[in-house]
Amino acid sequence: MAAHSVSSVDSAAAGSTEGSASRARASRPVTAPARRNRRGSRAERLAPLVFLAPAVLIIAGLRLWPLxxxxxxxxxxxxALNGLVVGFANYLTLFGDPLFLSALRNVGLLVLLLPVAVAIPGLLATFIFLKVPGHRLYRGVYFFPAVLSPVIVGAIFNLLLAFDGPLNALLGGLGLGPVDWLGDPDVAIFAVVGVHVWATFGMALVVFLAGFATLDSSLLDAARTDGASLPQTIWHVVVPSLSRTIQFVFVTTMIGMLTSMFGLVYVMTSGGPEGSTYLPEYYVWIQQGQMNQPALASAASTMLFLIMLVVGLAQIGVLRRAGKED
Known part of the structure; x- marks a missing residue:
């Protein structure tokens, strides 16, 4: 009985000692290592923001603020109304201008031709990835036009597509007759867009090849084992696997068509014939540089920004929906 009492007293004393020790630890000030750990975790959270800050400031200062x-x-x-608020008068002027309406119609045409502009580098990248004979040569040849200036490209194709140029001479030899590639209002815009696609698809080709580097080769092996044809392999294996890459190429190609064709239009057609090759960016330059109407040019630039925003978001939505269905 005495022994039991002694053990109880010892247990109580030990519990009291542990409680005192825990209270002492709780009341003890935070040590230097603990403070360093807290500082380290805070620094780790702030580090990405610090690295992003210069880029965000540059974009905000050079892109968003001017916008x-x-x-x-x-x-x-x-x-005479310079500096005076006129409301939506400039936008009403735009939609009453036949040249701007022609530019909007050409934007719609570009949207319709966009799948072709994306499919061409996509198919060529597929052939290079599958290592068709001569694929190393093709890789360099396909990218070469991308390093040429639009002015040089336009000058070259002005000679090739002239009414008495070599292309019409070839067509005449085949009995097809000459085509006024740059003088026919129904043909000129297709000629300019075709030259633009030829001159720029090399960059999209590089992006597709980078996407192919992430493609699981076992999927291609399984398709070959199952006896899938090349079109079936492309549609059921390559396209779903590269959905993110295709989305990126679609958006960047559309932006390039809307904002990077000024050089070709200026050199090849100067917006003609009859305004049939006008695009929003060329219209902006005409209003600002020749007509001295900067406010109207700003309205056209705003419309171009809205067009790119709407078309880009619509493309992403459609492609994401198609990817989920696959």
Whole structure:
């Protein structure tokens, strides 16, 4: 009985000692290593923001702020009304201008031709990835036009597509007759877009090849084992596996068509014939550089931005939906 009492006293004393020790630890100030760990975790959380800050500031200062200023300027007048708020008058002028309406129709045409502009580098990248004979040579040849200046490309094709040029001479030899590639309003825009696709698909080709580097080769092996044809392999294996890459190429190609064809249009057609090759960016340059109407040009630039935003978001939505269905 005495022994039991002694053990109880010892247990109580031990519990009291542990409680005192825990209270002492709780009241003890935070040590230097603990403070360093807290500082380290806070620094780790802030590090990505610090690295992103320069890029965000550059984009905000050189892209977003000028965009806001341009949108604001589009609601002011030109000439005698310079600096005065005119509301939506510039936008009403745009939609009453046949040249701007022609530019909008050409934007719709570009959207319709976009799948072709993406499919061409996609198919060529597929052939290179499958290592068709001469694929190393083709890789360099296909990319070569991308390093040429649009002015040089336009000058070359002005000679090739002239009414008395070599292409019409070839067609004449085949009995097909000459085509006024750059003088026919129904043909000129297709000629300019075709030259643009030829001159720029090398960059999309590089992006597709980078996407193929992430493709699981076992899927291709399984398709070959199951006896799938090349079109079936492309549609059921390659396209679903490269859905992200295809989305990126679609958006960047569309942006390139809307914002990078000024050089070709200026050199090849100057917006003609009859305004049939006008695009929004060329219209902006005409209003700003030749007509001295910066407010109207700002309104056209704002419309171009909205067009790219809507078309880009629509493309991403459609491609994502198609990817989920696959």
């Amino acid at each position: 806001v200023l341009g949108i604001n300027f589009s609601f002011t007048g030109d000439g």
